[in-house]
Amino acid sequence: MKINVRLKPGDHSPLSKIKKGTRAKVIKINTVDKALRRRLLDMGITEGVQVKIKKIAPLGDPIDIELRGYELCLRKADLEMIEVEVIS
Amino acid sequence: MRIALVGNQNSGKTTLFNLLTGTNQKVGNWPGVTIERKVGIIRNTDFEIIDLPGIYSLSPYSLEENISRRFLFEEHIDLILNIIDATSIERSLYLTTQLLELKIPVIIALNMMDIADKRGIKFDLATLEKRLDTTILPISALKKTNVFNLIQTIKQGDYRRNLYQHIYDHDLEEAISKLEPIVDTKHSRFLAIKMIEKDILFENYRSDSVDFIVDEIEKKYFRDMEQIIADERYRYIEYVRDEAVEAKKDLMTITDRLDNIFLNRYLAIPIFMVVMFAIYYLAAGPVGGWTVDMVGMGVGYVSEWMTVFLGNVGASAWSISLVVDGMIAGIGAILNFLPQLIILFLLISLLETTGYMARIAFFLDRIFQKVGLSGKSLIPFIVGSGCSVPAIMSARTINDETEKKMTIMLTPFIPCSAKLPIVTLFAGYFFGDRSGMVAASLYFLAIIIILTSAYVMKNILFKGKTSSFILELPEYKLPSFKYILFDVASKAWAFILHAGSVILIASVIIWFFLSFNFRMTYGVAIDESMLAWFGRLISWIFYPMLGEMSWAASISAIQGLVAKEQVVGSLAIIAGYSSDISEGRLIFNSGIFGFFTASSAYAFMVFNLFSAPCFGAIGAMRQELGTTKRMWKAVLFQTGLAWILAVLVFQIGRLIEVIL
Numbered sequence: 001m002k003i004n005v006r007l008k009p010g011d012h013s014p015l016s017k018i019k020k021g022t023r024a025k026v027i028k029i030n031t032v033d034k035a036l037r038r039r040l041l042d043m044g045i046t047e048g049v050q051v052k053i054k055k056i057a058p059l060g061d062p063i064d065i066e067l068r069g070y071e072l073c074l075r076k077a078d079l080e081m082i083e084v085e086v087i088s
Numbered sequence: 089m090r091i092a093l094v095g096n097q098n099s100g101k102t103t104l105f106n107l108l109t110g111t112n113q114k115v116g117n118w119p120g121v122t123i124e125r126k127v128g129i130i131r132n133t134d135f136e137i138i139d140l141p142g143i144y145s146l147s148p149y150s151l152e153e154n155i156s157r158r159f160l161f162e163e164h165i166d167l168i169l170n171i172i173d174a175t176s177i178e179r180s181l182y183l184t185t186q187l188l189e190l191k192i193p194v195i196i197a198l199n200m201m202d203i204a205d206k207r208g209i210k211f212d213l214a215t216l217e218k219r220l221d222t223t224i225l226p227i228s229a230l231k232k233t234n235v236f237n238l239i240q241t242i243k244q245g246d247y248r249r250n251l252y253q254h255i256y257d258h259d260l261e262e263a264i265s266k267l268e269p270i271v272d273t274k275h276s277r278f279l280a281i282k283m284i285e286k287d288i289l290f291e292n293y294r295s296d297s298v299d300f301i302v303d304e305i306e307k308k309y310f311r312d313m314e315q316i317i318a319d320e321r322y323r324y325i326e327y328v329r330d331e332a333v334e335a336k337k338d339l340m341t342i343t344d345r346l347d348n349i350f351l352n353r354y355l356a357i358p359i360f361m362v363v364m365f366a367i368y369y370l371a372a373g374p375v376g377g378w379t380v381d382m383v384g385m386g387v388g389y390v391s392e393w394m395t396v397f398l399g400n401v402g403a404s405a406w407s408i409s410l411v412v413d414g415m416i417a418g419i420g421a422i423l424n425f426l427p428q429l430i431i432l433f434l435l436i437s438l439l440e441t442t443g444y445m446a447r448i449a450f451f452l453d454r455i456f457q458k459v460g461l462s463g464k465s466l467i468p469f470i471v472g473s474g475c476s477v478p479a480i481m482s483a484r485t486i487n488d489e490t491e492k493k494m495t496i497m498l499t500p501f502i503p504c505s506a507k508l509p510i511v512t513l514f515a516g517y518f519f520g521d522r523s524g525m526v527a528a529s530l531y532f533l534a535i536i537i538i539l540t541s542a543y544v545m546k547n548i549l550f551k552g553k554t555s556s557f558i559l560e561l562p563e564y565k566l567p568s569f570k571y572i573l574f575d576v577a578s579k580a581w582a583f584i585l586h587a588g589s590v591i592l593i594a595s596v597i598i599w600f601f602l603s604f605n606f607r608m609t610y611g612v613a614i615d616e617s618m619l620a621w622f623g624r625l626i627s628w629i630f631y632p633m634l635g636e637m638s639w640a641a642s643i644s645a646i647q648g649l650v651a652k653e654q655v656v657g658s659l660a661i662i663a664g665y666s667s668d669i670s671e672g673r674l675i676f677n678s679g680i681f682g683f684f685t686a687s688s689a690y691a692f693m694v695f696n697l698f699s700a701p702c703f704g705a706i707g708a709m710r711q712e713l714g715t716t717k718r719m720w721k722a723v724l725f726q727t728g729l730a731w732i733l734a735v736l737v738f739q740i741g742r743l744i745e746v747i748l
Contacts, residue, residue, distance in 0.1 A: 036556050039558055043560075062453050069179075070176035073450050
């Protein structure tokens with residue numbers, strides 16, 4: 001999957017669609033699965049937190065994000081549920 | 089005094105536990121939920137310390153978190169020792185905010201201070217202590233700094249009691265203080281928050297008056313309350329962090345540099361393959377094989393010496409046979425694999441402690457995800473090449489229930505080290521120069537079977553379920569050799585105790601049934617023994633894969649339930665040799681096993697590799713799957729599949745043999 005749209009600061013996007021090295025702010029978590037939602041919250045993905053796409057697995061999925069001073073790997077399908085605002 | 093040791097995964101909990109307790113440890117089971125927990129006594133005190141599983145939260149959704157919180161909630165605990173990682177303070181304090189609500193005194197051990205110092209993270213400890221109203225001690229478990237002070241503090245009892253804590257916004261705090269007297273127990277604040285979160289496991293504390301207050305607060309926020317609580321906790325933590333922690337931003341760490349290589353798009357897979365090959369070469373391949381031969385020789389000498397010795401002191405023929413063919417042969421069968429297992433445990437411990445194991449799970453997740461497994465399934469599969477028992481237990485780290493169950497059911501398909509002698513014996517004799525290829529083909533078959541079974545299960549049994557993958561990439565660390573030695577030694581010892589007792593008993597039983605007939609006469613011809621009679625009862629099951637009604641092969645395969653290496657031992661005993669002689673020439677030239685052909689040999693290997701694992705592994709499956717019913721399902725599935733595969737292999741193989 002190639003991403004063709006260039007995202008500018010201020011744009012909204014699912015976290016799965018932004019490029020390596022990009023910083024973003026979490027706007028909303030759209031998961032319906034309560035357990036997953038709680039797990040994401042527990043790991044510090046709360047509204048307003050800053051995240052950065054740090055590493056992408058050699059096969060394109062999962063993706064490693066940096067937040068709150070540590071790194072967390074999530075699958076694209078789960079990142080899809082997290083809406084962010086691009087910072088830089 | 090009872091102390092609970094609580095902390096995130098990878099926070100150095102085990103290292104600290106070992107440091108605090110020295111050798112005063114025992115592993116026990118907490119009644120109710122069968123899960124291993126370690127208990128120890130802190131050095132020079134009589135304080136009991138309990139090592140709980142590594143957790144991030146006290147949420148109701150994961151097994152480990154549930155166990156921990158039930159333990160903290162129901163058992164009497166005098167003190168919580170909360171170990172936190174100084175390099176990721178925010179996430180660590182999230183758990184702390186929950187622990188503080190239990191109204192049990194909490195001491196924080198701020199671990200990995202050495203790494204935090206190097207990275208220029210500075211703490212204002214006085215402020216941090218004041219904000220959390222908790223005693224905080226900076227330590228480094230790995231470098232052993234300040235651990236003595238920690239023990240002193242616990243001993244003298246001069247720590248803050250965290251009596252007051254006000255972290256949420258005004259409305260929430262008000263609701264909590266209204267709820268507290270209603271749910272009144274010793275953990276009232278904790279319960280009040282659970283009521284607001286509508287925690288499913290505390291349903292029985294609900295009442296009309298509770299619901300009234302909860303409804304009211306929900307109307308005020310009009311959002312998911314679990315999320316509000318989590319947001320508020322992190323908001324408070326950010327406030328504390330801004331006041332008390334100073335960190336440099338955006339450092340290119342050594343971990344980042346190493347990941348540029350190990351997770352590189354082109355290099356990652358080749359590096360992984362080299363690592364796997366090295367593990368195979370050292371543990372299962374030539375080096376491991378050499379250690380097996382060495383121990384085998386030693387056991388041979390001991391049994392020879394024992395035969396002579398017992399003969400000299402005038403022991404009867406049957407008692408010599410009991411000691412040599414029954415006991416020594418049985419114990420020898422376990423000892424044979426011990427060096428190999430130690431090598432494997434050592435390598436796996438290295439993979440785990442350095443942080444590379446997490447990387448493997450990370451970059452292979454994509455492949456496993458396609459068939460409904462997790463990248464974390466790979467850890468049990470790798471460990472399973474040594475022994476299925478620890479492998480099945482290591483499946484605990486998989487968050488998703490479906491993926492976890494599937495991984496547990498599929499792990500025994502990986503040829504464990506005890507299955508190797510079967511492969512060595514049959515492939516060596518029937519395939520000669522190509523035995524290496526045949527052995528490799530079995531591993532390959534195992535991988536294909538695992539992936540296809542997973543795919544089928546996902547699409548039939550667990551259809552439509554989505555799963556997620558959450559993994560923390562730890563920093564690369566130089567392993568502590570002391571810790572690794574300790575880890576390997578305890579695993580090896582557990583193996584000896586567990587397998588040793590079971591195999592010793594089984595060996596003696598087999599020896600008894602083989603040496604006596606139903607009239608209890610000793611020294612009867614083998615095909616008149618009780619064992620032969622049992623074998624004849626079941627030999628029809630094996631007919632379609634052997635092309636022969638062989639009681640001897642059938643009874644040998646059944647013995648795989650006790651321990652897979654017993655299969656070879658049994659073949660050797662029945663063929664008329666002591667069990668540590670596993671030379672194909674001798675076994676397959678004896679009349680009793682003369683019927684084996686290349687295709688039935690391959691089929692027999694396939695059956696033994698894929699059928700129900702040994703009792704040890706079945707027990708582990710029972711424990712990790714949770715119910716006996718699920719265990720039976722798994723065992724039947726494995727054995728059924730093994731039978732079908734073996735029959736297919738034999739029938740197709742025979743056709744090919746006829747055509748050629």
